[in-house]
Amino acid sequence: MREQQLQHILRHMPAGIGTLLGPELRIGFLNEAMRNLLGGALPADEPLAVHAGPLTPDLLEVMQQVYLAGRPYVAKAYPLLLSGPAQAEPNRHYFDLTLEPLHDEKEQPLGLLVFAVDVTTQEEARQRAHELALETRRLDARLRVLTETAPLITFSLNADGQFEYVSPQWYYFTGQPPTADLNVIWPLLIHPDDRLRVLYQSEAARTTGVGWNYEYRLRRHDGQYCWMLSQALPELHAPNKPVFWHGAVTEVHDQRELAEALRRGEAELRFLADSIPQLIWTASTIGFIEYYNKHTAEYTGRSGQELGPTGWIALLAPAEQAAAARRWVQCVATGQEFEGLYQMRRHDGQYRWHIIRARQLTDSNGPRWFGACTDVDDQHRLREVLQTQYDELARTNRDLDTFVYTASHDLKQPLFNLRGLFDELRRTATFHDSEQAALLTMVDEALSQLDGTLQELAATVQDQRELAAPTEELDLRSVTEEVLLGLRAQVQESQATIDLDIAAAPTLLYGRANLRSVLHNLISNAIKFAHPERASHVVVRSLVADSGQPVLVVQDNGLGMRVNAETEPMFHTFERQHPRIAGAGVGLYLVQRIINSRGGHLSVSSAPQRGTTFTVHWFE
Amino acid sequence: MNHIVYMSRAVRPLSDQDLRDLLDQCRYDNARHEVTGILFYSHGNIAQLIEGAPAVIEPLYERIARDGRHSHVLQLANKPIAHRSFAEWSMAFHPLESESFRALEGFLLPHQLPPTPDSLPIADALIVDLVRQAVLGAADQSAL
Numbered sequence: 001m002r003e004q005q006l007q008h009i010l011r012h013m014p015a016g017i018g019t020l021l022g023p024e025l026r027i028g029f030l031n032e033a034m035r036n037l038l039g040g041a042l043p044a045d046e047p048l049a050v051h052a053g054p055l056t057p058d059l060l061e062v063m064q065q066v067y068l069a070g071r072p073y074v075a076k077a078y079p080l081l082l083s084g085p086a087q088a089e090p091n092r093h094y095f096d097l098t099l100e101p102l103h104d105e106k107e108q109p110l111g112l113l114v115f116a117v118d119v120t121t122q123e124e125a126r127q128r129a130h131e132l133a134l135e136t137r138r139l140d141a142r143l144r145v146l147t148e149t150a151p152l153i154t155f156s157l158n159a160d161g162q163f164e165y166v167s168p169q170w171y172y173f174t175g176q177p178p179t180a181d182l183n184v185i186w187p188l189l190i191h192p193d194d195r196l197r198v199l200y201q202s203e204a205a206r207t208t209g210v211g212w213n214y215e216y217r218l219r220r221h222d223g224q225y226c227w228m229l230s231q232a233l234p235e236l237h238a239p240n241k242p243v244f245w246h247g248a249v250t251e252v253h254d255q256r257e258l259a260e261a262l263r264r265g266e267a268e269l270r271f272l273a274d275s276i277p278q279l280i281w282t283a284s285t286i287g288f289i290e291y292y293n294k295h296t297a298e299y300t301g302r303s304g305q306e307l308g309p310t311g312w313i314a315l316l317a318p319a320e321q322a323a324a325a326r327r328w329v330q331c332v333a334t335g336q337e338f339e340g341l342y343q344m345r346r347h348d349g350q351y352r353w354h355i356i357r358a359r360q361l362t363d364s365n366g367p368r369w370f371g372a373c374t375d376v377d378d379q380h381r382l383r384e385v386l387q388t389q390y391d392e393l394a395r396t397n398r399d400l401d402t403f404v405y406t407a408s409h410d411l412k413q414p415l416f417n418l419r420g421l422f423d424e425l426r427r428t429a430t431f432h433d434s435e436q437a438a439l440l441t442m443v444d445e446a447l448s449q450l451d452g453t454l455q456e457l458a459a460t461v462q463d464q465r466e467l468a469a470p471t472e473e474l475d476l477r478s479v480t481e482e483v484l485l486g487l488r489a490q491v492q493e494s495q496a497t498i499d500l501d502i503a504a505a506p507t508l509l510y511g512r513a514n515l516r517s518v519l520h521n522l523i524s525n526a527i528k529f530a531h532p533e534r535a536s537h538v539v540v541r542s543l544v545a546d547s548g549q550p551v552l553v554v555q556d557n558g559l560g561m562r563v564n565a566e567t568e569p570m571f572h573t574f575e576r577q578h579p580r581i582a583g584a585g586v587g588l589y590l591v592q593r594i595i596n597s598r599g600g601h602l603s604v605s606s607a608p609q610r611g612t613t614f615t616v617h618w619f620e
Numbered sequence: 621m622n623h624i625v626y627m628s629r630a631v632r633p634l635s636d637q638d639l640r641d642l643l644d645q646c647r648y649d650n651a652r653h654e655v656t657g658i659l660f661y662s663h664g665n666i667a668q669l670i671e672g673a674p675a676v677i678e679p680l681y682e683r684i685a686r687d688g689r690h691s692h693v694l695q696l697a698n699k700p701i702a703h704r705s706f707a708e709w710s711m712a713f714h715p716l717e718s719e720s721f722r723a724l725e726g727f728l729l730p731h732q733l734p735p736t737p738d739s740l741p742i743a744d745a746l747i748v749d750l751v752r753q754a755v756l757g758a759a760d761q762s763a764l
Contacts, residue, residue: 286754288696288747309696310746325746332750333758 016095016116019102020048025063025112027051037095037116039083054080054090059097066099067112073099077123094123153249157232159242161206170249175221191217191225198230209234209242215252227256279344279373281312283358285366287332301347317343317351324356335360335367341380344373352377401461408458415454419447459517460590471509476502476542476552479512483519487527496527496536504543505550508618514594518552521587522614526556531609545617552616560608591616621704623657623671624681625697625747627754628690630664636715640724643711647726650709655680657706658748660755661713662730666690667751671704696747705737712756730756 010017016034020027024047035041039053049060059078066073075097081090098115147154147167156165163182171178174189190198194216205212211233217225232247273280274294282291288309297303300315313325320342331338338358343351358371422443431437480500484491491498508515523538530536534557541553592602600619606612634642639661650656655672668684670677685693712728715721721729733752736745 287750308743308747310743310750312743313746314741314743321742325742325749328746329749329753330758333753 015118016114018114018116019111020063020067020114021102021111023067023109025049025060025067028111034114034116037080037082054082056080063099063112063114066101067109070101070103070109072101075099077119077126093118093120095119151251155232155247155249157206157245157247159206159244161203164244173220173251174218189219191219193217202230202232205232206242206245209236211245211247215256218249226251226253228252278375279354281371283369283371285332285368287328287369289371299344299346315345317345331358332369338371341376353380404457405461408454408461411454415447415451419451422447456587456590462513471511474508474510474512474515476506476508476515479515480519480523480540483516483523486520487524490524490527494527494530494536496530496538498523499537499539501539502542504541506542508542508550508552510598510618514598518591518594518616521591522554522616525587526554526558526612529556529558529612531558531611549617549619551618553613554616555611555613557611560606560610560612562608563604563606621671621701622674622677622699623669623697623701623705623744624677624695625667625669625744625751626681626684626693626695627665627667627751628693630661630666630690631688633664634661634689636717636721639711639713639715640721643724643727646711647709653680656704656709658709659711660730660752661711662755662757665755667755669706669748670709671701671706674700696751697744701741701744703739705739714756 010029011031013031014033016031016037018028018030018034018038026045026047027042028044030038030042037054038051042048042051042053048055048063052060059075062073062075075095077094078097079092079094082093083090096117096119098113098117100113100115102110102113104110148169151169153170153173154165154167155163155170158164163186166182170176170182171180174185176185176189187195187199198214198216201212201214211231213229213231215227215229218228220226229250229252230247231250232245234242235244235246237243270293276293277295278293279296279299280293281289281296283289289304289307289312290309292304292307296307300307302311313321313328316324324340324342327340328338330336337360338356340356342354342356344354344356345351353376354373355376356371356373358369360367360369362368426440431440477500480502484498490496519540523540526538527536537557539553539555541555543551543553545551588602595602595616595618598618600617603615603617604612605615646659650670653672653676655670655676657668657670657672659666659668670680672680681695681698685695708726710726710728712730712733714730718729721727733756736748736752738745740748
């Protein structure tokens with residue numbers, strides 16, 4: 001009964017148990033696990049070598065030797081390829097194989113007891129652990145390489161603030177020997193001006209269990225102090241109980257210097273902007289004002305905070321606000337320059353005219369707006385006063401012209417009547433006294449003179465209006481002939497010879513009425529002031545001066561006059577050179593006015609009793 | 621009565637569904653608390669004007685500013701106003717599928733936006749015009 005129980009236990013043990021008998025190791029007892037291992041029920045009494053199954057020759061050899069030597073042997077984690085269920089790939093399993101020699105009562109070798117425990121799971125776990133250990137070592141090595149080659153100093157501090165580790169870069173940077181006592185030396189290498197602050201800040205961070213982030217100057221191996229950025233974080237083990245601080249020190253000297261230079265530049269620019277007595281501001285890409293200079297606060301009486309990103313619009317005169325806002329939105333959208341003349345309210349409520357101008361600057365930070373408001377109130381008011389005065393003068397001038405024109409016309413009719421009445425009187429009345437007859441002639445002359453004066457006054461006003469007439473390319477010959485046609489009576493009466501020499505400059509770009517007026521006045525003057533003792537000879541010449549500009553010369557052989565050679569001759573209305581000759585004294589004034597107003601000038605040379613030459617410089 | 625104007629950037633672009641949910645949620649909440657105003661959204665850019673009692677919109681703005689769905693929240697105005705300029709709360713954006721949004725209450729396509737109300741102080745109207753241009757673009761110049 002006991003034997004059976006034992007057999008039962010052995011058969012169902014989870015470990016393989018088998019006996020091999022005799023020097024041939026013939027198969028004896030195999031429990032179920034062992035049969036599975038060997039690949040099925042094997043015939044008893046056959047040598048194992050014939051039915052080796054997954055057992056390697058190597059293992060069979062060792063079994064033989066254990067049998068012969070009679071000493072047990074344990075093969076740990078021995079790999080065997082077991083064929084799994086039909087046609088599946090064989091699986092590698094690991095077994096702890098115990099080979100125990102069996103003896104009979106006389107200590108003679110009987111066979112082997114084979115005991116096989118499947119340790120595949122353990123073995124695989126062991127192998128995985130091994131691989132992990134290898135990987136960890138590899139990572140560790142990489143971390144070390146990283147730590148020791150990255151261009152920064154890494155360090156670890158313990159809870160007491162003592163250095164546990166510093167990467168070799170610290171030694172390269174400071175030039176300290178590897179034997180240096182970090183805890184003593186490091187603080188000494190910090191710039192004296194920064195030392196206390198750094199010691200305080202790191203201690204404060206450690207006491208409160210937080211990280212830190214500060215900059216200080218550290219002495220380099222060459223004695224120069226460089227700005228360093230020190231950052232560290234606590235490593236927490238127990239909740240809120242840091243045991244280490246890990247951190248890095250990076251050189252930020254260049255950045256720091258650059259930032260310092262930028263800050264200085266910015267501060268200088270801001271100082272400049274704040275010193276200018278103009279309203280200066282900058283705005284973001286999308287049109288919100290970010291900075292107003294000091295003068296803006298002084299002028300408006302409001303701080304930049306109070307004004308806000310668009311507050312400037314409310315400072316403009318109410319009627320201008322909507323249009324200015326639209327224009328600004330449009331400029332921001334298109335990048336066009338903003339410019340305009342606006343009234344801006346001062347802190348005391350007075351509106352002053354300003355030119356507001358803003359331009360977009362595009363740099364690496366994207367577009368931004370820079371604006372200025374220039375106070376042009378004084379100039380603007382002055383211009384307004386001038387404009388008012390100018391308008392007034394222009395009106396007065398117009399009124400005067402109208403008055404003169406109207407007067408000359410209104411006087412014409414009574415004069416015409418007077419002339420008619422006088423002619424009637426002369427026809428019907430008889431004078432016996434010869435002196436009375438002379439009186440008659442004098443009245444006649446006075447009437448003619450009055451008529452002439454009125455006509456010329458009207459012509460002056462007429463010409464004044466024509467000054468603004470458009471210019472055209474004029475043929476000098478045809479215009480002159482037209483004028484001579486009008487002067488036919490005078491020419492015939494004085495038997496004057498008129499020579500035309502215009503081949504050098506036959507055309508002129510001028511106002512037609514103006515040219516006619518100039519020619520009319522100069523030629524009629526030349527005829528009028530003829531010398532009583534010789535026939536009048538007038539030469540009209542058109543030529544091109546050395547300056548390249550056209551010139552007209554009208555030369556006569558008449559009475560001549562005294563000309564002050566020093567000064568430019570000025571001809572005024574009603575100023576008469578020859579009181580004995582009939583005329584209103586308007587002609588030359590008119591000519592000069594026309595020529596001056598079109599950008600030229602009139603010059604004259606003359607000798608009494610010899611003749612006069614007028615030169616018209618059409619353009620300067 | 622106060623109003624607050626701010627701009628911000630969405631952390632990730634909002635989908636049509638996100639916008640729709642936002643519209644529903646905000647319209648419901650805002651109507652309950654008598655908050656009116658308008659929100660512009662396009663390509664991750666957000667701008668909003670809210671008006672209402674200070675006791676309501678101050679904490680509302682605080683909540684908005686802390687909302688993790690957007691960042692770079694920049695307040696442009698926060699001040700008392702004489703009266704409301706918006707009759708309700710609405711949203712304007714370019715949905716990918718405009719058809720399904722057309723009939724939604726409180727939703728406006730950007731080109732349907734009415735001009736900025738005249739009742740706003742000019743400086744605030746300029747803020748609204750500028751943020752609207754910054755968010756939705758300057759396409760509708762003629763409407764301005």
